[in-house]
Amino acid sequence: MTREPSLAAMPPFHFLHLTDPHLPPPGGTLRGLDPALGLAAAIADIARRHGPESAAPAGFAVVTGDLVREGEPAGYARLREMLAGLPCPAHLLLGNHDNRAAFRAAFPEAPLDPGGFVQQALDSPAGRCLMLDTHAPGRPEGRLCAARLDWLAARLAEDAGPVLLFLHHPPLPVGMPGMDRAALQDTAAFWDVLAPHRARIRHLFHGHLHRPIAGSWRGIPVSSLRGTAFEVALDAASDAIEVTAQEPPCYSLVRALGQDLVVHTRALPDAT
Ligand SMILES: [Fe+2]
Ligand SMILES: [Fe+2]
Structure with missing residues (x-):
């Protein structure tokens, strides 16, 4: 039994997916680029288009x-200062370039699971949003240890409605050798937890790749986007990870209506 029939009677619900801001301290750069420009442009565009009085409020x-x-x-x-410009709450996940202790110090209100991982369940009109912490200190690849997966299993067990998954590392190889080595490592155990609930998992959103992708993992719809900092070149032949800024920064607007879900990606070509 799912909530889909009642969802169908509701108006569309919108939320936003941003990823990989890689924000340096003030005045800092990253590989000669200023990642703050893309993030600032995304926040300004969102404030202009997706505030509470807009046609698609986030x-x-x-x-x-x-x-x-x-x-x-x-x-x-x-x-923290920059995100205050958003017209809606922001929920933050950790990636491989993050530091859990420093994050917790700056965002003490961020929900944690009992193990201290930055994981939370957020109920929304689009379904239950399960946000996972795949950070492994000092490592580029992602991990979901038994403690984190136990938390996920418990959250899935306590509600029978639709589910949206969010995590930094992709659970599937995408054909970019350098990035595939740094993907989520515990995919078999992750799938063991998800499989009994497969029919009600609406979508999986991830970051890390710095590429716009849409596809599916074991039947679960998946999407990601370039993000606001830079892109990784699409090169199936190279083991190296080539960072460039030839494509514009972007963010995604997600529209959920009934059983349908649409991911729009808006590019910001004037941001850099
Ligand atoms: Fe990244
Ligand atoms: Fe990453």
Whole structure:
């Protein structure tokens, strides 16, 4: 039994997906680029288009990790200031370039699971949003240990309605050798937890790739986007991770209506 029949009677619900801001401390750069420009442009565009009085008001934003350049406390403080410009709450996930302690110091109100991982369940008109912490200190790849998966299993067990999943690392290889090595490692155990609930998992949103993608993982619809900092070149032949800024920064607007879900991606070509 799912909530889909009652969802169908509701108006559309919108939320935002941003990813990989890689924000340095004030004045800092990353590989010669200024990641703050793309994030600032995204926040300004969102404030203009998706405030409470707009035609597509955003209920919340989810930022799927690599929040700052390399875990710097001053980066998190700057991020907090910048996110205050959003017209909706922001829910933040950790990526491989984050630091859990520094994040928690800057965002003490961020929900944690009992193990201290930055995981939360957020009930929304689009379904139950389960936000996962795949950060593994000092490592580029993502992990979901038994404690984090136990938390996920418990959240899935306590509600029978539709589910949206959010995590930094993709659970599937995408054909970019350098990035595939740094993907989520515990996919079999992750799937074991998800499989009994497969029919009600509406979508999986991730970051990390710095590429716009849409597809599916074991039948679950998946999407990601370039993000606000830079893109990784699409090169199936190279083991290296080539960072460029030839494509514009972007964010996604997600529209949920009944059983349908649409992910729009808006590019910001004037941001850099
Ligand atoms: Fe990233
Ligand atoms: Fe990442």
